[in-house]
Amino acid sequence: MSTHNEHNENEDKIILGDQEILKSDLLTLNMGPQHPATHGVLRVEIKTDSEIVVEAIPHLGYLHRCFEKHAENLDYRGVIPFVDRMDYLAAMSMEWGYALAVEKMLGTEVPKRAEYIRVIVAELQRIASHIVFFGTYAIDLGAFTPFLYVFQDREEILRLFEELSGARMLYNYIWIGGVWNDITDDQLKRIKSFIDRYEEDLKKYHSLVGENRIFSDRTANVGILSQEQAFDYGATGPVLRGSGVKWDLRKNRSYGLYDKLDFDVPVGEGLKGTVGDCWDRYHVRVREMFESIKIIRQCLDGIEEGPFIGKVPKIIKVPAGEIYLRTECPRGELGYHLISDGGKTPYRLKVKSSCFTHVSLLPILAPGQMVADLVATIGSIDIVLGEVDR
Amino acid sequence: METIHLKKTIEADLTFSQWFKNVYSAVKTTFIGLAITFKYVWGKDIVTIEYPEVREELPSNSRSRLFNDAENCISCLQCAVSCPVDCIYIAAVKRPTDAQKIKTKDGTPIRLDLKQYTIDTALCCYCGLCTTVCPTECLTHTTDYEYASYTLAAMKYDYLAPDIRAWRTRIVKS
Amino acid sequence: MHNQIAEFINKNVNGANAIINELVAGVGDKSITVESSKILETCSALKSSQEFDFNVLQVVSGTDYADRIEVSYIMASFSKNLELILKVKLPRGDKHNLPKLNSVVSVWNAANFLERETYDMIGVEFVGHPDFRRILCPYDWEGHPLRKDYVVQEKYLDMVVNPPEKNNTYDQMFGRNLKLEIGDPKKVSASWKEDVEETADEAKDGE
Numbered sequence: 001m002s003t004h005n006e007h008n009e010n011e012d013k014i015i016l017g018d019q020e021i022l023k024s025d026l027l028t029l030n031m032g033p034q035h036p037a038t039h040g041v042l043r044v045e046i047k048t049d050s051e052i053v054v055e056a057i058p059h060l061g062y063l064h065r066c067f068e069k070h071a072e073n074l075d076y077r078g079v080i081p082f083v084d085r086m087d088y089l090a091a092m093s094m095e096w097g098y099a100l101a102v103e104k105m106l107g108t109e110v111p112k113r114a115e116y117i118r119v120i121v122a123e124l125q126r127i128a129s130h131i132v133f134f135g136t137y138a139i140d141l142g143a144f145t146p147f148l149y150v151f152q153d154r155e156e157i158l159r160l161f162e163e164l165s166g167a168r169m170l171y172n173y174i175w176i177g178g179v180w181n182d183i184t185d186d187q188l189k190r191i192k193s194f195i196d197r198y199e200e201d202l203k204k205y206h207s208l209v210g211e212n213r214i215f216s217d218r219t220a221n222v223g224i225l226s227q228e229q230a231f232d233y234g235a236t237g238p239v240l241r242g243s244g245v246k247w248d249l250r251k252n253r254s255y256g257l258y259d260k261l262d263f264d265v266p267v268g269e270g271l272k273g274t275v276g277d278c279w280d281r282y283h284v285r286v287r288e289m290f291e292s293i294k295i296i297r298q299c300l301d302g303i304e305e306g307p308f309i310g311k312v313p314k315i316i317k318v319p320a321g322e323i324y325l326r327t328e329c330p331r332g333e334l335g336y337h338l339i340s341d342g343g344k345t346p347y348r349l350k351v352k353s354s355c356f357t358h359v360s361l362l363p364i365l366a367p368g369q370m371v372a373d374l375v376a377t378i379g380s381i382d383i384v385l386g387e388v389d390r
Numbered sequence: 391m392e393t394i395h396l397k398k399t400i401e402a403d404l405t406f407s408q409w410f411k412n413v414y415s416a417v418k419t420t421f422i423g424l425a426i427t428f429k430y431v432w433g434k435d436i437v438t439i440e441y442p443e444v445r446e447e448l449p450s451n452s453r454s455r456l457f458n459d460a461e462n463c464i465s466c467l468q469c470a471v472s473c474p475v476d477c478i479y480i481a482a483v484k485r486p487t488d489a490q491k492i493k494t495k496d497g498t499p500i501r502l503d504l505k506q507y508t509i510d511t512a513l514c515c516y517c518g519l520c521t522t523v524c525p526t527e528c529l530t531h532t533t534d535y536e537y538a539s540y541t542l543a544a545m546k547y548d549y550l551a552p553d554i555r556a557w558r559t560r561i562v563k564s
Numbered sequence: 565m566h567n568q569i570a571e572f573i574n575k576n577v578n579g580a581n582a583i584i585n586e587l588v589a590g591v592g593d594k595s596i597t598v599e600s601s602k603i604l605e606t607c608s609a610l611k612s613s614q615e616f617d618f619n620v621l622q623v624v625s626g627t628d629y630a631d632r633i634e635v636s637y638i639m640a641s642f643s644k645n646l647e648l649i650l651k652v653k654l655p656r657g658d659k660h661n662l663p664k665l666n667s668v669v670s671v672w673n674a675a676n677f678l679e680r681e682t683y684d685m686i687g688v689e690f691v692g693h694p695d696f697r698r699i700l701c702p703y704d705w706e707g708h709p710l711r712k713d714y715v716v717q718e719k720y721l722d723m724v725v726n727p728p729e730k731n732n733t734y735d736q737m738f739g740r741n742l743k744l745e746i747g748d749p750k751k752v753s754a755s756w757k758e759d760v761e762e763t764a765d766e767a768k769d770g771e
Binding site: 342347 | 640
Binding site: 077 | 394395396397398401412415416418419420422423426427430437448449451452453472473474515516517518519522531
């Protein structure tokens with residue numbers, strides 16, 4: 001015969017901080033797959049004790065499109081449109097990493113002008129991608145207006161990309177050996193006027209969102225990721241830098257023209273709370289946009305005349321071997337592990353996606369938080385499910 | 391029985407003066423935000439386009455609806471080979487040797503009679519690889535947009551059919 | 565760099581038998597192959613070494629070759645700015661007897677999701693993994709898609725995978741029908757050539 005007391009003793013004990021909290025039954029709650037705060041089709045199964053999250057289990061795969069299997073059956077040029085569809089908010093950066101990996105295997109020389117164009121479009125893409133983070137993160141936390149402001153600016157970037165490549169999001173612009181189209185002087189002038197205006201506007205947006213007391217109260221001291229945890233879970237990009245680690249592939253393992261350009265690597269400093277909280281990750285991204293503007297400005301000054309695509313054989317056959325090449329994408333490090341057997345198609349193309357590893361942070365960041373703070377945490381690690389599931 | 395330990399979120403101690411500081415900063419930052427927002431009410435031009443009435447002109451090299459000018463096609467199959475999703479179906483028959491010699495617009499002799507040129511737009515990913523390999527530049531992306539249809543069959547464009555050929559005057563520049 | 569690492573592994577891990585895979589065509593990255601049974605010891609030695617300090621695990625991925633499966637562990641050191649591709653070779657196994665490997669979750673927690681993905685895609689069982697499930701495919705999916713001999717299952721939960729009405733048969737068969745019509749197959753050229761010929765051969769066999 002079980003009494004009420006005995007029943008209680010057999011139940012799990014939940015200790016928050018150092019005091020035991022009143023325990024009701026654990027409630028299982030499904031966040032997603034269709035949930036506005038999960039930025040795509042992520043399903044997080046959370047067990048809550050009233051408002052407090054006890055456990056969070058991410059379920060992935062709702063956007064799995066077999067990229068790696070497809071890549072094994074496509075020629076090297078045909079992979080690029082598929083690469084775009086991984087992180088559809090930063091397709092230029094995705095393409096660049098792939099093109100670099102194949103170029104390195106082929107030994108192709110990329111013309112100087114193409115290198116400059118690549119840096120310009122990749123940094124514009126970084127701004128566009130961080131703009132989406134900025135806008136949607138504000139929406140997650142209840143501020144609707146900033147979203148509309150920043151998307152006007154994103155629209156300008158996308159319009160420019162459309163004129164450059166022909167598509168708004170899935171560009172297929174950076175090709176093996178160079179870029180598809182040349183950039184005109186008129187477009188360069190427009191980029192110049194855009195970044196001049198946007199630099200001023202971004203300061204305004206930051207004071208509207210980041211400095212706002214409500215926003216900083218919602219994000220400071222929430223979802224703290226320590227340095228050790230960041231390394232242990234393989235976090236990269238703004239998430240790692242938000243935890244105070246000064247690591248940027250553009251500086252540390254330079255590629256393209258980045259070693260000739262002058263820019264800083266912003267890291268989280270814990271201005272509003274602890275180092276590694278959501279506000280730090282937000283702030284790192286905002287300051288990265290300023291750095292991107294700085295990089296673009298230098299490229300606009302330095303761009304040279306010349307060809308925009310190098311000599312690449314008509315049928316690309318990559319010599320047998322393997323390469324692992326990492327680039328710094330807006331959301332973190334993107335690695336391509338390309339294994340070739342000398343044929344027309346890759347033998348194996350494995351993608352190291354930063355978002356995939358960042359999703360594995362959720363089970364350690366979520367416990368102990370309120371459900372509303374979990375939304376802030378998911379927003380701050382800025383995942384794109386296209387890249388998670390590939 | 392299991393004990394679950396949870397981290398507690400850090401909260402700063404709230405003193406009396408801190409409470410007033412908090413209220414002050416909340417009011418101050420809110421007003422800064424409101425000032426920025428109010429500037430947008432009158433200070434900005436309208437950027438939205440009233441879509442069905444006002445239509446945006448796409449940039450000239452925008453990758454939208456595909457059009458194949460079948461008269462200039464030499465049936466080289468290069469577009470079908472380069473297509474990453476295999477959505478281009480071409481069939482052609484060798485022209486009899488005694489038939490009249492015909493040429494494309496840019497002077498390439500046509501040696502094959504095109505019997506079928508179908509693109510399944512429902513599969514197409516608009517990557518533009520087919521248009522770049524086309525030797526006679528008959529297959530192009532046009533700037534025509536807005537072509538949703540009710541059935542999958544209507545998404546298959548048979549470029550030899552007269553109704554689809556009739557698009558030429560409407561959507562192809564030059 | 566690879567020489568030093570291989571030396572280090574051989575010195576610190578008994579029976580790891582580290583071999584450097586030299587470049588085949590002179591391009592790309594070198595890698596190091598170790599014994600599959602010693603992967604856990606090798607990884608923890610590499611992580612805790614002062615000299616290399618591989619503090620981040622970046623990739624666990626598998627590659628299916630005709631005679632073996634190679635699992636690559638790509639690790640990086642953010643303090644020493646190094647990168648290493650560590651490989652193990654495994655037998656291919658079969659459906660009911662997947663190749664087994666020790667899990668390295670105890671060394672890096674990042675391996676948790678990465679190993680689950682490798683199991684899902686390539687079919688390598690990781691012994692000692694705390695939460696061993698599929699990750700990208702549904703939990704009750706059959707087969708491991710990135711194996712070269714993978715065939716999609718016909719039915720999943722009473723749903724037909726790749727139903728025939730979704731297949732564009734008319735256009736794919738157009739060239740073949742044209743060949744029959746014209747009589748001389750050499751006169752006809754068509755995209756979807758190979759598929760059409762295969763199906764034509766099958767039809768002949770049937771007759």
